[in-house]
Amino acid sequence: MAVSTATIRTQSTGNGSTTAFTFSFPVGSASELKVYEGDTLKAVTTDYTIAATNNDFSGGGTVTFLTAPASGVLVSLVRVSTLTSSLSLTTGDSLSASTLQSAFDDLTMLTQENKDQLNRSLHTALSNDDDLSMTLPGVTSRQNSYLTFDADGSPTTTATVTGIELSTGDEGWTNVLQTADEK
Numbered sequence: 001m002a003v004s005t006a007t008i009r010t011q012s013t014g015n016g017s018t019t020a021f022t023f024s025f026p027v028g029s030a031s032e033l034k035v036y037e038g039d040t041l042k043a044v045t046t047d048y049t050i051a052a053t054n055n056d057f058s059g060g061g062t063v064t065f066l067t068a069p070a071s072g073v074l075v076s077l078v079r080v081s082t083l084t085s086s087l088s089l090t091t092g093d094s095l096s097a098s099t100l101q102s103a104f105d106d107l108t109m110l111t112q113e114n115k116d117q118l119n120r121s122l123h124t125a126l127s128n129d130d131d132l133s134m135t136l137p138g139v140t141s142r143q144n145s146y147l148t149f150d151a152d153g154s155p156t157t158t159a160t161v162t163g164i165e166l167s168t169g170d171e172g173w174t175n176v177l178q179t180a181d182e183k
Contacts, residue, residue, distance in 0.1 A: 003108045009078040014069025023077045024060040036076040039138040
């Protein structure tokens with residue numbers, strides 16, 4: 001198989017009655033598909049079942065929840081490939097095209113997943129400390145909150161912001177803040 005799509009995720013909104021959600025991107029195995037209901041990682045057999053479109057998941061499949069996700073809840077199906085390889089090359093052994101193709105496909109899928117993660121990430125300057133975590137809190141923690149940074153410079157959220165001084169400065173602001181939320 002060749003990896004013919006750059007898609008690694010699909011997202012749908014629950015309606016309280018739909019239980020089956022399809023994905024069309026390849027996964028190496030059922031264990032490489034992560035299923036989220038909102039920010040909650042769900043467990044296969046406990047929360048859902050999974051069936052392949054093809055016997056090997058190369059064409060995607062269907063996730064069927066045991067209980068339909070509630071109305072308005074985001075359902076995310078995301079490929080997260082295994083970070084190991086079963087390919088072991090030995091001098092003098094034959095190497096089939098399908099074995100080599102499979103190894104390249106695995107690397108392509110990992111590269112796609114890395115690109116997806118990078119596209120959804122905050123970035124710091126290359127000169128910053130490489131141990132600085134830039135992982136955002138989950139969506140439910142971020143809702144109705146402000147993105148702030150802690151004493152180490154890592155992102156966090158807070159419901160209120162205090163200690164901010166505003167001035168008209170050279171910008172020539174003429175509007176007065178009307179509520180504490182605008183402050």
